[in-house]
Amino acid sequence: xxxxxxxxxxxxxxxxxxxxxxxxxxxxxxxxxxxxxxxxxxxxxxxxxxxxxxxxxxxxxxxxxxxxxxxxxxxxxxxxxxxxxxxxx
Amino acid sequence: xxxxxxxxxxxxxxxxxxxxxxxxxxxxxxxxxxxxxxxxxxxxxxxxxxxxxxxxxxxxxxxxxxxxxxxxxxxxxxxxxxxxxxxxxxxxxxxxxxxxxxxxxxxxxxxxxxxxxxxxxxxxxxxxxxxxxxxxxxxxxxxxxxxxxxxxxxxxxxxxxxxxxxxxxxxxxxxxxxxxxxxxxxxxxxxxxxxxxxxxxxxxxxxxxxxxxxxxxxxxxxxxxxxxxxxxxxxxxxxxxxxxxxxxxxxxxxxxxxxxxxxxxxxxxxxxxxxxxxxxxxxxxxxxxxxxxxxxxxxxxxxxxxxxxxxxxxxxxxxxxxxxxxxxxxxxxxxxxxxxxxxxxxxxxxxxxxxxxxxxxxxxxxxxxxxxxxxxxxxxxxxxxxxxxxxxxxxxxxxxxxxxxxxxxxxxxxxxxxxxxxxxxxxxxxxxxxxxxxxxxxxxxxxxxxxxxxxxxxxxxxxxxxxxxxxxxxxxxxxxxxxxxxxxxxxxxxxxxxxxxxxxxxxxxxxxxx
Numbered sequence: 001x002x003x004x005x006x007x008x009x010x011x012x013x014x015x016x017x018x019x020x021x022x023x024x025x026x027x028x029x030x031x032x033x034x035x036x037x038x039x040x041x042x043x044x045x046x047x048x049x050x051x052x053x054x055x056x057x058x059x060x061x062x063x064x065x066x067x068x069x070x071x072x073x074x075x076x077x078x079x080x081x082x083x084x085x086x087x088x089x
Numbered sequence: 090x091x092x093x094x095x096x097x098x099x100x101x102x103x104x105x106x107x108x109x110x111x112x113x114x115x116x117x118x119x120x121x122x123x124x125x126x127x128x129x130x131x132x133x134x135x136x137x138x139x140x141x142x143x144x145x146x147x148x149x150x151x152x153x154x155x156x157x158x159x160x161x162x163x164x165x166x167x168x169x170x171x172x173x174x175x176x177x178x179x180x181x182x183x184x185x186x187x188x189x190x191x192x193x194x195x196x197x198x199x200x201x202x203x204x205x206x207x208x209x210x211x212x213x214x215x216x217x218x219x220x221x222x223x224x225x226x227x228x229x230x231x232x233x234x235x236x237x238x239x240x241x242x243x244x245x246x247x248x249x250x251x252x253x254x255x256x257x258x259x260x261x262x263x264x265x266x267x268x269x270x271x272x273x274x275x276x277x278x279x280x281x282x283x284x285x286x287x288x289x290x291x292x293x294x295x296x297x298x299x300x301x302x303x304x305x306x307x308x309x310x311x312x313x314x315x316x317x318x319x320x321x322x323x324x325x326x327x328x329x330x331x332x333x334x335x336x337x338x339x340x341x342x343x344x345x346x347x348x349x350x351x352x353x354x355x356x357x358x359x360x361x362x363x364x365x366x367x368x369x370x371x372x373x374x375x376x377x378x379x380x381x382x383x384x385x386x387x388x389x390x391x392x393x394x395x396x397x398x399x400x401x402x403x404x405x406x407x408x409x410x411x412x413x414x415x416x417x418x419x420x421x422x423x424x425x426x427x428x429x430x431x432x433x434x435x436x437x438x439x440x441x442x443x444x445x446x447x448x449x450x451x452x453x454x455x456x457x458x459x460x461x462x463x464x465x466x467x468x469x470x471x472x473x474x475x476x477x478x479x480x481x482x483x484x485x486x487x488x489x490x491x492x493x494x495x496x497x498x499x500x501x502x503x504x505x506x507x508x509x510x511x512x513x514x515x516x517x518x519x520x521x522x523x524x525x526x527x528x529x530x531x532x533x534x535x536x537x538x539x540x541x542x543x544x545x546x547x548x549x550x551x552x553x554x555x556x557x558x559x560x561x562x563x564x565x566x567x568x569x570x571x572x573x574x575x576x577x578x579x580x581x582x583x584x585x586x587x588x589x590x591x592x593x594x595x596x597x598x599x600x601x602x603x
Contacts, residue, residue: 003394008297010316035377036304036312037297063099064145067153068160071300071319072293074391076398077142077327081099088398 005075005086006041007048014069021052037071046075048084103144108137111214125210129275132340136213139335142327150222154229154321161233161317168310169240177307178374180245180584181575184437185299185372186238186311187247191436192264192364193295194234195255197318199268200283201227207276219328223284226321233317237310245580247436247571254436257551258564259542260364260428262492266539267361271354273535278350280332286354289329290395292322293387295365302373330395337402344403349531355407356524359416360491366421367428370450371442379453384417409524412500418454419503422462427496429469430481433568434560438575441470461503478574482556484543489518489536490525497521513537 007022009015015038019031022040029042040046053061063084075086097105114122126133167173177183201224208220235251242248255261271282300315336343366380378386396406407413425439432439442450447466450458469479485494486508499505509520513533520526529536545551552563560566575581 001393001397002390003397004390005394006391008319010320034298035301036316037301064143064149064153067143067145067320067324068156069320070323071316072297073323073326074293074394076330079099079142079144088394089401 003044003088004041005044005046005073005088006039007046007073007086008037008039008071009069010071011036011038012069014065017053017056018048018066018069021056022046022048024056025049025052045085045087047086050082099144102146103141106146106148107141107218108214111217119212123210123212125276126212129277130346131277131336131343133213133336134339136211136215138338139213139215140331141215141219142331143324145222145324147218147222154225157317157320158229158233161313162236164313165237165240165310168237168313173307173309174241174244175587176309179306180580180587181438181440182306182308182372182374183241183245183580184247184439184575185368186241186308187245187437188364188368188372189311190234190238190248191251191254191258192261194231194238195252196264196268197227197231197234199265199272201225201231203227203268203272203279203283206272207279210276216332223321223325223328226318226325230314230318230321233314237314240310244583246567246578247438247580249571250565251436253565257542258436258566259431259434259546260493262540262542263364264361266492267357270357270535277336277346280329281336281347281350282354282357284325284329285333286351287358288322288325289333290355290388290392291358291362292326293391294362294383296322297387298378298383299365299369299373302369302375302377305375305377306373333399333404334402337399337404341403348404351404352408353528353531356409356413356522356528357491359413360493360521360525363420363424363493363497366417367424370421370453371425371446376449379450380421381417381454384414389414408527409522412522412524415500416497418457419461419498422450422454422458423496423498426462426465427485427494430479431485432573433480434556434564434566435572436564436566437571438573438578438580440575441466441473457503473574473576480573484546484556486519487541487543488521488525489539489541490528491521492539492541493521495519495521 009018011033019038019040022029023031025048026042026046029040029046032039032041048063048066050061050063063079063081066084073086075088078085078087120127174183204220204224204227208217208224211217211220238248255265271279274282296315296319300312300319303315304312333347336347369376369378369380369383392406396404428435429439429441447463451463472479485496487494495506495508497507499507507522509523509526510517511520511526511530512518513529514537516537518529518537520529542551546556546559551559553559557568560572561568566572570579
């Protein structure tokens with residue numbers, strides 16, 4: 001059976017960079033645009049890397065900044081200073 | 090000497106500011122300090138195993154919450170200053186907000202009280218901090234929702250007394266009793282009910298597609314509070330999953346207890362969400378996705394992945410999940426039919442879908458809408474147009490557990506009402522389903538105490554002997570203004586005025602009976 005993890009962001013200026021960074025690090029992920037929100041899903045695992053986000057944004061970025069724009073998530077969360085990972089075992 | 094990296098990393102910071110702030114009691118016994126931790130039978134051997142994956146500390150919490158609030162209130166101001174209510178798709182939409190304000194926002198407050206209470210009951214510092222943050226979040230949600238919707242209260246009817254109505258109106262006993270049930274349980278059942286079953290498994294269905302729908306209907310204030318609340322919800326959901334994994338890993342004796350709670354709270358949550366199904370399919374003029382589609386994505390797909398993940402602990406998907414999955418094509422139609430018939434006793438208006446909305450429903454529900462519901466709706470529409478708007482004057486039989494009228498049908502036969510009954514201690518009790526009947530059988534002493542609105546009206550405990558008196562005096566609904574058919578209501582008239590379809594009257598007071 002397919003086991004999708006997902007993350008949904010508010011469709012705003014910050015989210016554009018988040019989506020760009022997520023797609024760089026998870027090329028197999030699928031982006032779905034819905035009114036006012038962007039939902040990204042992937043099989044089993046999705047990662048957001050601080051380094052990629054900082055390159056995309058052109059400034060320092062704290063992984064916890066994501067808390068402001070996230071709407072929902074599905075999957076086990078593993079977060080530290082360098083990444084935010086969603087996964088199913 | 091220059092200190093290169095004086096900033097603590099996330100894991101250390103969390104350790105220092107959360108766990109290391111706690112202490113072991115010396116002159117009082119732990120079980121005296123945390124008396125509720127034992128009686129449910131849950132065995133915790135090592136609280137230090139509790140993980141908060143977000144590793145949020147209080148300083149970071151305030152920083153990010155403050156930023157969220159500033160953004161949110163800037164938008165509320167802009168919405169109000171620019172008369173945002175004039176830019177929604179249609180004033181029928183506002184009725185979904187009336188239901189939200191009286192049915193959902195008080196639950197946020199109940200959740201605040203619940204987390205504040207159970208946070209005190211855990212001897213583990215990680216759990217206490219997580220509950221404390223969530224309690225503050227829930228209070229924020231209750232407040233921001235009331236602030237967002239207060240603008241609508243200036244322009245539309247029915248939003249004037251939500252807290253009073255939440256405690257009294259017949260159908261609002263459905264959400265109210267859900268949270269009262271959870272809050273009167275022990276601390277671990279409360280977390281399983283609200284953090285896991287409700288927040289993790291089911292709230293996406295309430296806050297994600299419905300809020301996206303608010304955006305699609307031009308309601309800037311609601312989508313903003315909705316998504317601002319959801320940004321907290323993402324944390325709550327993560328907590329919900331961690332709670333379950335933590336309890337299951339602590340002791341194998343916990344597994345059957347948790348399974349019974351998951352079965353119970355999935356079913357209770359599924360029944361509660363019938364209201365949201367109806368909001369999505371019938372109360373959003375511009376539609377994002379059908380209730381059935383939302384159920385497929387957010388329960389069947391996401392819930393399926395979740396329960397597969399939990400298999401390794403010996404947890405199976407909730408009992409009667411098959412009944413719930415089959416019901417996705419029926420519940421919204423059955424719920425809307427009921428509210429349409431009983432709109433003389435609701436704090437919002439109802440209506441029959443317009444022809445293009447019926448077409449949309451036929452497309453989204455190819456197996457069920459035309460076959461079971463369209464003819465009834467067309468009949469009611471015709472009756473209304475001929476001056477005989479249908480109101481049902483018989484009070485319905487309520488389910489003893491979920492408190493919803495016994496309106497849902499059998500899984501294998503949508504032409505037969507699902508109705509169960511059992512005798513307990515010489516009294517007969519009625520249920521909408523096997524799911525609710527099982528819940529009663531496990532804890533009859535709790536549910537025989539249910540405050541069932543219909544019974545209470547008949548017993549004379551709701552301010553009067555007839556529905557009209559109860560509605561006006563006890564519920565604080567203004568008859569002919571807040572309730573009944575939308576078309577021809579003062580809200581409808583006001584909307585036509587706003588849209589310039591009829592000249593604006595010089596005295597456009599909002600509360601004028603049709």
